[in-house]
Amino acid sequence: MGQFSDKKGGLATQRHTGRRQVLSVIRDAGQIARIDIADKISGSPATVTAITAELLAEGLIEEHTPETPPSGSPRGRPRVALKIRGAAHMLAGIKVAAHAISVCFLDFEGQEAGQFEAEMPKPALSAPELVAFLDETLRKACEKIGVPLARLSGVGLGVAGIIDAPRGLVYWSPILTARNVPLRDLLAARLPMPVFIDNDANLVAKAEQLFGEGKGVRDFIVVTIEQGVGMGIVIDNRIYRGTRGCGAEFGHTKVQLDGALCRCGQRGCLEAYVADYALLREAGTLNLPDSPTAHARLDTLFQAAKDGDEAAGLIFHRASRMFALGLANIINIFDPALIILSGERMKFDYFYAQEVLDAVKSSVLQIDAPLPDIRIHKWGDLMWAKGAAAYAMEEVSDMSVQEMGKDVG
Amino acid sequence: MGQFSDKKGGLATQRHTGRRQVLSVIRDAGQIARIDIADKISGSPATVTAITAELLAEGLIEEHTPETPPSGSPRGRPRVALKIRGAAHMLAGIKVAAHAISVCFLDFEGQEAGQFEAEMPKPALSAPELVAFLDETLRKACEKIGVPLARLSGVGLGVAGIIDAPRGLVYWSPILTARNVPLRDLLAARLPMPVFIDNDANLVAKAEQLFGEGKGVRDFIVVTIEQGVGMGIVIDNRIYRGTRGCGAEFGHTKVQLDGALCRCGQRGCLEAYVADYALLREAGTLNLPDSPTAHARLDTLFQAAKDGDEAAGLIFHRASRMFALGLANIINIFDPALIILSGERMKFDYFYAQEVLDAVKSSVLQIDAPLPDIRIHKWGDLMWAKGAAAYAMEEVSDMSVQEMGKDVG
């Protein structure tokens, strides 16, 4: 029989791992023939036939026959491509930020199936308020997009703050007035499908891994700058979370002894130099035209710096040097193959201006081997929600793969 | 048959993983009965019987019958304990430092089988000189301890500096005059057994994992302070090495923008505040009695600080604050369960004085979950060599486990 028993956190059965591998290879490839799958997993065609037959029967994958037979095809029996069957599952991803909430629907293939956005009623809510609001928003989104709630196989939830993903716990979040909220279970109690929750930066990492620059990269790190500074660590294709589930707090890495005051109450955090509020705090002492929103004020400040305002320039200059320092530390510690600077705020090019990259490079240990690749990926707000949905997709995929022989009765 | 084929870096066979697990459980436990192994690996007693029979036949393990049958034993057939057979393999570990070289012999059970120390001929050697010296020293050690060289199944080598362990390459080391030396292969060419090489801090981590505070801990971090500052990262029971094999350069983490000059040529490295040379550099401006060796001068400085010398005290004070800052960063990034401060230099208690630990705690993100455990482990120079031998032991163990059915032909 399979390899050892499957109870508890025990070992996977033999077939189980095979199924997981095959599904993963198909997902990676988009579409791929059985014989190529066999090649990729170093298994025999016979095994692949057996496994894919199961997956086909369960509706997780499907054969993909192109309408127009490709001309100039080689002799021999043509390979028939297999692909994930999008209709197998529908997933929702929700990203909650201070002012807005966004929902994204993804089918099992990773195709976007709709999106929905709404305002937050107030910047910080109590736990019951937030749960009710999430529930309500998800139902509204389902209605608007035309997907019955019951159709969803899973919901991924991304929240800014300090999250223990495995336990579904929000230690602290700017959008919650309470601490230590078991948000996952609270929401799951109101919904008929499993709920998964994670730190928003980890979800960006997930999105990058599945749809973005991190595709096919085994170890990489994602850094985001928005309200705060976030980091997602991917090691060995999996998100690294630390023991308490709350590692990767790059933003609260100290870059200066007794430095600037951070909103976390400590001093010298990177965030206290580069996050929105840190820049605006310093801009307060400047004589800039007033703007209604923080976003607009930030734009004004950036424009002033670009136009040669020396004080404004100095604000960005210091921020970027601190950012470079923090980034160099990450490289020295992890030696990753790739660092992705992700998020909308990357439009402030001071963060990735050549001089910053140069500063990073000169602060990294010098050896005769290529430096890690640093890539910028600006993409919109939707990405966060998409990452949340992708997170749910992965979890549900894992669950599906394990459900074998269940319908034998 | 087993799970997929075994070619290249492909997947392990089914039995292969079983063997590896059983051996690992036995090693962890010291001695353990078959039925308990079955329990631990969530397998059946029958399987354990099969696997242990193989391992017994190959001489990798042995039954351990206590001379005195334990009184007050329960009814029923008594369980017979299995243990690693020490005589199965003999391993050597070598640690090369600036002034001394130490060799440690370990049997397959992890029992120390002898040690040997020698002076380095000069502080920095050329690659051929070092290889010849290592070869010579190992042979001398064998002679002294009475182990024929051919008896060794593997040699582990620990070198300070920047090492790419998988490739066996020394990018840079204070003991080598050249850069990018393929030291592993150079030494292996002169010896009849496999050679493994790693950064010395990783070897301390390995020693802690097998014999020290890291026993049974899945994720932990080891920090050492000696000539430089080193770090070993254990994630998921394995040493994390980064893509170029040279991650975990904690010592060159920047703790101050444009800070103190480091021997690596950059500014603001942690090492430039807390390593031996950094302290002595500052001590130079003090009026302290001269001492012949660096070691002695450091002792003098430390004593002066303890005796109330304000300037000396300030040197240590700053070093310890910087150290706390660096440590807090590690915790914020990794959220490890355990941090081990390891090495002889821990005798300077400023590094782990309560106030440093307090500073770390107050610089770490505050959430309602227990802080990582920080433990001090002072142990002698031999540990490094022991870690090197342990590294070789693990590698050889893995090789042994894979050699199955080889003697059937």
Next chain:
DNA sequence: AAATTTATTTTAAAGATCAAATTAAATCAA
């Protein structure tokens, strides 16, 4: 000495994979 208890081994059955043989589905060549 028999009954009981627990550990280990043996046995027989069931999964899972793979090599080899077979079948399927195309192109190529006449």
Next chain:
DNA sequence: TTGATTTAATTTGATCTTTAAAATAAATTT
């Protein structure tokens, strides 16, 4: 159009591995 050729996928039979259940072993208890 037909048969040869080629490549993909499936089927078959053998082998390996694990496991449940039965048998055996080795102790204690009665």
